[in-house]
Amino acid sequence: MNLPMRSKFGKAALGAAFVVMAATAAQAAEPVLISYEAAPSSGFELPKLDQATYAVRAAFALQALTDIVPKIAAAAGVPVSKMVSEVTPGGYLLKTNASLQTMADLDDEAADRFAASLGYVFRQYSVLISRLDDPSGQTDFVKVTFPRDKLDSAVAQAFFEKAASVDKGLGGGYTAFGDDQIFLNVTDSAGKPYSGLDHAAFLAGLEKAAAEFEPVKPTVSNNGKAVARFVENDWAAKPAGEDYIARLGGAGSDLVKKLDAIEADYAALVGAAATRYGWK
Template sequence: MPYRMYIRNTFSMALRLGAAIVLGVAMPMVFHNTAAAGQKVLLSYEATPSSGFNLPGLARASYDDRAAFSAQVLKQIIPKIISANGIDPATLETEVTPGGYLLKTNASLQTEGELDDITADRLAGSLGYVFRQYSVLVSRLDDTSGKTGFVIVQFPENTLNAAVAQKFFEAADATKKGLGGGYTAFGDEQIYLNVTNSEGKPYSGLDDDAFLDGLKQTAASFHAPKPEIAASGKATARFIGNDWDKSGGGEDYLGQLGGPHSALVEKLETIGKDYASLVATTAEKNGWNHD
């Protein structure tokens, strides 16, 4: 299974640069391919809002609290968003997993399934709009036309948790600078994407061979649980997003979702109320709404 995410600063910067988890270090500018519904796509995002809510205590939230909230969102909100897009939730697999950015691991969500590009991007926009994310990563590891280098680090079954992911993340950065930009995880796989800018230059500062070599060295020297490099190659990756600092109404997402009065957006507005209620309840419980 495949890849994952970045948080607000990366998303915002990516949008401002015109692009967007390494997943290597920041934001790729990757053009649409014509992937068909038979090819798996992964959507990577967070459930905790990046904008639109007054949550001064969220920055101090523990991984466990974020993961617990994400699990509630997965159960109560995400199936509604998927259904609003005309997709059977049973056809997609979503997990709460670790996701890393600049040597910090947070709880993230990964949704994987067989969707064509248009449907995948629309679902990504729907998730980003409801959860007030600066961006949602859409990626495919099985796309032979991709131009983004990737490496999958495989851990033994049921051993990749947030602590192990963070430990390997730090070890990778210590082995070779440029590997500490970000990662995503799915099951027992930790995925690194060596994303590039519009000129094709990796944000990590490493070419794909050096990127792979650094992760091979890290895996070889890493102790229990013992990982291995399961795969490497090229992927496609793009970010569907909205700069909430400039477009406070989510205009970039709305443009992709048929406009502010589309049937889909009207459904998402209703779902958004349920999400806001869940945020409020959790924030009060965990003190996210207090300094």
């Protein structure tokens, strides 16, 4: 089983997949975007992983996308026909890293199950689920679109830094998919944006950054309301992934048993990469 995918360093066509998803989206809600990483955040002794270059992390992410993500999708009951994935830049606190993005035509229950499955196998502290252009959402978003195939990791990081130079509140984080760099004005439990900016200021800052950015010229192509939530597990406090397991039916569930078997394949992939790239 192969997911439709594209990597920022080795691209394949996504057109057919987008056509299918666009037709589905026209009949229902917008697809969800699931944002995560493949390199483990816990559970492995890899003292030199933090020194890995973007290219190395991207190569590992692509391997995980090819070998592991389809198995997780099948276990979680997510049809491959409803998904399109890519290795793409993702940013947090002014640092860009290789991330994985999966756009999928899923309802909230299926999206949460899939996100928890990804977080559990890949040992991530959190997986972000977002749905743009959803009027029921409480999170503002701004989409910055670049000329076709120009949004690589260097351009994404440069624009991230430019946005933060306009207002430090714009340096919190971003996701990217295709030619779009997406900024979510994430709020705390009281509904207060972590950026310190209301939507008008958030939008104005990114419009200013886009107008001044060069040599690639992006445009602010969309903004509005989004649903955004994190599916999480604190591996330091819950080293067995208890919060993910609770979402997946409990430790004895068929799904968790399937994911445990997949995690063994993932551990082998991590071990081979650690030897190849000198992470130990």
